[in-house]
Amino acid sequence: MVKLLPAFYEQKDVLKVAKQLLGKLLVTEIDGIRTSGRITETEAYEGSTDKASHAWNNRRTARTEIIYASGGVAYVYLCYGIHHLFNVVTNAKDVPHAVLVRGLEPVEGIDHMLARCGKKRLDTTLSAGPGSLSKALGITTQLTGESLLGNKIWIEDAPLVKPSDIVAGTRVGVAYAGDHAYWPYRFSIRGNKWVSKGKGLAATGY
DNA sequence: CCGTCGATCTCCT
């Protein structure tokens, strides 16, 4: 019921925010339709010092400019020309940190979510995976730059997931980032079936 | 169950 506030999003430690977002309720209200789900999986992107981040080396483009905003806005971008991926912008203005939401357990408006995805049965393909959950919640690039304190998309508070129930791993699909691809910046709720099937890189002995 | 492939936008070379 209570929306997360700027103080939450403006925290300096993006890893902490990524872990604290687990269990929270991501809500959209698009064209009068409210849909929501519990966040089950996140990935932290640590801005200018993270080769996997779109803002690596302080790179700025029209698309990524919004990552440099103060925490508490949406960064939605088109991946592979098809999928809309939703990120939470964090930290202070000009510190381009963000958290990618990769998995969601459906809570409200499940019939509407199924309709948006052209599905008849509820299963994990509805919202386990960053592209899938965006489609289910009606999130598109039109929402990029949208405040998370507004009335289109926001996140509601919920109890923290216990550290012992959080699984850390490597991020998915970022092999191009070299050694940074091995950073344990992916977090999920232990044993939750609404976590994406994507596999990070195997840990190495380095 | 698994591997392959196409979709087709943004950014980089």
Add this chain to the structure above:
DNA sequence: GGAGATCGACGGG
């Protein structure tokens, strides 16, 4: 021109 923070369809085992 090529690759990417992905997904679903399709074919083979």
